[in-house]
Amino acid sequence: MFIYKAGVVGAGAMGSEIAQVITYAGLPVVLKDINQELVQKGMERIRSIYKRRVEKGKMTQSDMDAKLALVIPATDYESFRDVDMIIEAVPEKMELKKKVFQELEKVIGEGAILASNTSALSISEMAAVTKRPQKVVGMHFFFPAAVMKLVEIIPGLATSQETVDDTVLFAESLRKIPVRVNECAGFLVNRLLMPYLNEAAYCLQEGGATREEIDKAATDFGLPMGPLTLVDQLGIDICFDVVQVLLQSYGNRMQPAPIWGKLYQSGYLGKKSGSGFYVYDADKKDRLADWIREVQNEKSKKSKFSLDRIIYPMVNEAALCLEENVASASDIDLAMIAGTGFPQEKGGILRYADEIGLDVVLARLEELYKEHGDRFWPAPRLKRMVGAQFLGKKSGRGFHIYG
Ligand SMILES: NC(=O)c1ccc[n+]([C@@H]2O[C@H](COP(=O)([O-])OP(=O)(O)OC[C@H]3O[C@@H](n4cnc5c(N)ncnc54)[C@H](O)[C@@H]3O)[C@@H](O)[C@H]2O)c1
Structure with a gap:
């Protein structure tokens, strides 16, 4: 199936970048959010990605204008009537995602594919509330979607091979690297990454090394950033939610380090809140050492980092x-x-x-x-x-x- 027009529901951090990636590949894309202001915010995010490319001399201003003209801003589903592929990127709530798919089905054509950018929710469960479970698939982009090459393609229990093949081809046409992943909690990359991030937090709270030492060991190994910096970038709230899903599915080996909970409950959510494992805003207090002490009091195990x-x-x-x-x-x-x-x-x-x-x-x-x-x-x-x-x-x- 050839994709002539795509749609993205949710113009937030992920949705707007996914829409940018689609326009960069030359396809028109409808970008919907719940009100005009949020759609405009998403449009601004797309514009700023293109602007950086123009400033670096990677594209001309007129190329940028042509790409931006491919975005069709929307606050309702009217412009979705003739889309072939829709990616939902609304907040990570099962009921909301189900509702979006059901609303979309009232307007979209029979052959259109419904893809979800969920990080951890069940594709099969979302598909089950639609009339086209064979056309529902996971299409998991990574943050920042404009930069990260990987897209996990996740078939649900009822997804047809044709839908998987079409989605893989679509991802390739976006110059991404699609990897087919069978459905499981956390899919592939988050499932592997979380035990690593979590263990770094355990090493920190058990006094094995400082945050800087842990992160440096990872960057010396060749990773682009250390695990604690990465958690701060991704958002401690988001990581904590994913780890809870993994804990429910895989049991004790995914037990989150108490220091994560401490940061989460204190609103230290990482870079976006000005502080997390590290402090980014001058007006935020670095309280990590106090919290490590508190957590150590609760469970005062000491251990070595390696x-x-x-x-x-x-x-x-x-x-x-x-x-x-x-x-x-x-x-x-x-x-x-x-x-x-x-x-x-x-x-x-x-x-x-x-x-x-x-x-x-x-x-x-x-x-x-x-x-x-x-x-x-x-x-x-x-x-x-x-x-x-x-x-x-x-x-x-x-x-x-x-x-
Ligand atoms: N942020 C990440 O690092 C990341 C990475 C991969 C996947 N994801 C997944 O992508 C999805 C979106 O995450 P995000 O970080 O972009 O969230 P976000 O909060 O930045 O954006 C979500 C957007 O959806 C909008 N929205 C809510 N209901 C809507 C509706 N009915 N119709 C249209 N828009 C609606 C919100 O107003 C908001 O602008 C989640 O499922 C998340 O798990 C996030």
Whole structure:
């Protein structure tokens, strides 16, 4: 199916950037929000992305004007009548997303695809309230959508292969890297990333290292920013909500570090609120040390920080994803590079583990499991692989095949 016109519902942080990406690929896009002011805010965000490109000499002013003219601002669904693909990017509330899909169905054509940019909600559940569950799919962009290459394509239980194929082609036409991910809580990248972010918070609250030391270890490893800076960028509220969804689905190994809760409840939500793990606004007080002390009083365990303590939980979760057929080993590696900036020269999280040696990774996970419990519960697949001498590069077979 060829997409001639697209629609985006919700002109916030994600929706406006997704609309920008669509116009950059030369397609018209309807951009809807609940009132004129919010639509205009979204339009301004799109304009500022293009303006930066013009200032850098990457495009001309007239190119910019032509791209901006492709956005059709809307506060109702009238202009959605002839769209082929709609991406909803309204707040992360199941009932709201269901309502939006039901309202859209009253006006859109029979063949139109309904995609959701949800970070963690069930695509199958959203699809179930529509008359076209075979045409409902997850299309998960990453923040900032104008920059990040990865898009997770998530079929629900009833999604047709044709819809998946059309959505993959659409994502490619937007110059993105689509990776097909089978539905599970957190999908692929957030599911792998959260244990890493969470462990960094545990290391911090248990006095193993300062925020700066933890972040520096990650950037020295080759990641674009440290885990605590990343949480501040993403928003502590957003990360905390995602971690709750993971906790409900996967149990104790996703138990969030109490320091997250402390920051969340105190309104220290990261960069957008002027402070989080770090302080960004001069008028905000740096209270991290007090809160660490409070959390330590509640649960005064002291522990050491090491880089493998934050990286290996990602390897372990990736092994669980493989076991559950969430994605292939190559797609997991690709998704981590394109979605999180995992250092490309290391080839992705699974190639990195293969390089270290899966026996080494497993032995360390077992050690950490003894010390810290469920967060390091070694994946059965990893144990099976080591038992069968699938040790990674050194034995010619691990998550990948070598030689
Ligand atoms: N922010 C991120 O880092 C990120 C990353 C990936 C996915 N997501 C997901 O994207 C979605 C949107 O997140 P966001 O950060 O852009 O939120 P946001 O709050 O910035 O934007 C949501 C927008 O939707 C609008 N809206 C609400 N109801 C609407 C309706 N009925 N019709 C049209 N517009 C409506 C709101 O007014 C708001 O402008 C969420 O599902 C979120 O989980 C967010």
